[in-house]
Amino acid sequence: MKKTIICFSTLFCSIISFAQKYEFQTIKDAEFSPVISQGATGTCWSFSTTSFLESEIYRTTGKKIDLSEMYNVKYTYLKKAENYVFRQGKAQFGEGGLSHDVINSAKIYGIATEEQYTGKLPNQEKHDHTKMVEELETIVKKAVADTPAKYPNWKQDYTAVLDKYMGDFSTDSNLSANNSFDQQKVVSEKKLSPIELLKSTKLNLDDYVTITSFTHEPVYSKFILNIPDNFANGSFYNLTLDEYIENIDNAIDKGFTLALDADVSETTFSGKNGIAVIPNDINDASIILTEIKPEKTITPEYRQSEFENFNTTDDHLMHIVGKAKDQKGNIYYKVKNSWGTKSGRDGFVYMSVPYMRLKSISVMLHKDGLLKKTKTALGI
Numbered sequence: 001m002k003k004t005i006i007c008f009s010t011l012f013c014s015i016i017s018f019a020q021k022y023e024f025q026t027i028k029d030a031e032f033s034p035v036i037s038q039g040a041t042g043t044c045w046s047f048s049t050t051s052f053l054e055s056e057i058y059r060t061t062g063k064k065i066d067l068s069e070m071y072n073v074k075y076t077y078l079k080k081a082e083n084y085v086f087r088q089g090k091a092q093f094g095e096g097g098l099s100h101d102v103i104n105s106a107k108i109y110g111i112a113t114e115e116q117y118t119g120k121l122p123n124q125e126k127h128d129h130t131k132m133v134e135e136l137e138t139i140v141k142k143a144v145a146d147t148p149a150k151y152p153n154w155k156q157d158y159t160a161v162l163d164k165y166m167g168d169f170s171t172d173s174n175l176s177a178n179n180s181f182d183q184q185k186v187v188s189e190k191k192l193s194p195i196e197l198l199k200s201t202k203l204n205l206d207d208y209v210t211i212t213s214f215t216h217e218p219v220y221s222k223f224i225l226n227i228p229d230n231f232a233n234g235s236f237y238n239l240t241l242d243e244y245i246e247n248i249d250n251a252i253d254k255g256f257t258l259a260l261d262a263d264v265s266e267t268t269f270s271g272k273n274g275i276a277v278i279p280n281d282i283n284d285a286s287i288i289l290t291e292i293k294p295e296k297t298i299t300p301e302y303r304q305s306e307f308e309n310f311n312t313t314d315d316h317l318m319h320i321v322g323k324a325k326d327q328k329g330n331i332y333y334k335v336k337n338s339w340g341t342k343s344g345r346d347g348f349v350y351m352s353v354p355y356m357r358l359k360s361i362s363v364m365l366h367k368d369g370l371l372k373k374t375k376t377a378l379g380i
Helices: 003-019 044-061 069-086 100-111 130-146 154-166 194-201 239-255 302-310 353-359 372-378
Strands: 024-028 208-212 222-224 233-239 259-262 314-324 330-337 348-352 362-364
Touching: 024 330, 044 069, 044 100, 044 194, 044 259, 044 314, 044 362, 069 100, 069 130, 069 154, 100 194, 100 208, 154 372, 194 208, 194 372, 208 222, 208 239, 222 330, 233 239, 239 259, 239 362, 302 353, 348 353
Parallel strands: 208 233
Antiparallel strands: 024 314, 208 362, 222 233, 259 314, 259 362, 314 330, 330 348
16 A cells, blocks of 8 residues: 555656646846737737837937837838839738838838827727728729829828828827928927937947848848748848857847747747747647647758748747746747737747747847857858
């Protein structure tokens, strides 16, 4: 009887030690702004990149500035419309975008604070672009079908829809000067225009680069990645998979954050549980969301094949703000999401290294976050 008790006790202890729930210990945390929600919009690209820029401003100046996500969204929506119409409808039109879209917009139009421009109408609590996007799509499709020659006012109609749902820059007292929107003017003694605000942050937007890893392009080449949301034909620097991950780690270790483009369509990316992992055994796909299980080894060849067969897609952008480890020593990236604080672990997702190797499309970072050998090889 005593031996039986000992055996059951040993078995019980073995089960407990084997079935380990995730417990994360911080390795490195950078400064980041509070988690917020993108609402019913497809603008994760701006929420993630704006959060990234807020961290960059704090890193370089020590100042915490709450930037407007929707300021550059509105300008980018205008660019997307022109792209669709000028390409005669042979392009994607939708809410999606990438980090460089925010950078491209900011270079021209500057940046605004959330106080200056919310992108919401009075008394509107949450962002919701559902109806707006439907109306915008109707206009650009009509412009293509009729041709701009027969529909010369399509831009005015398009802008009117943006204004109807997102507010009009020219009538916003915080962004106007003498009732005329001018990025070069100081709006008031304490509030800077978008261009002046950008200058005050001392950010050099040319210092930001996007790195990736694919085998269909030469290593260390700069190329246009053909993915649906790259409507602006932004360029990416190509690295080996190992060097790609090494640079992500180097940036985090040096106190930088990164804007992340990744595939979150996997069942093992759980916004609910705040975990993103790649199980070695597909039968563990459910249990691995709550318990530590072995993960798959990700090779460059496997990453490439998953991309080429459309199992890896560019469907969500987030913000990498640190690293952590579980009780077994496995490393995870602490990723700030834009689905609100009720999602995941207080709004964060802990993404394993295998998931990053397989399902990340690219990351944007300051060039000084790169390894010295990588900067030399890329000539930057």
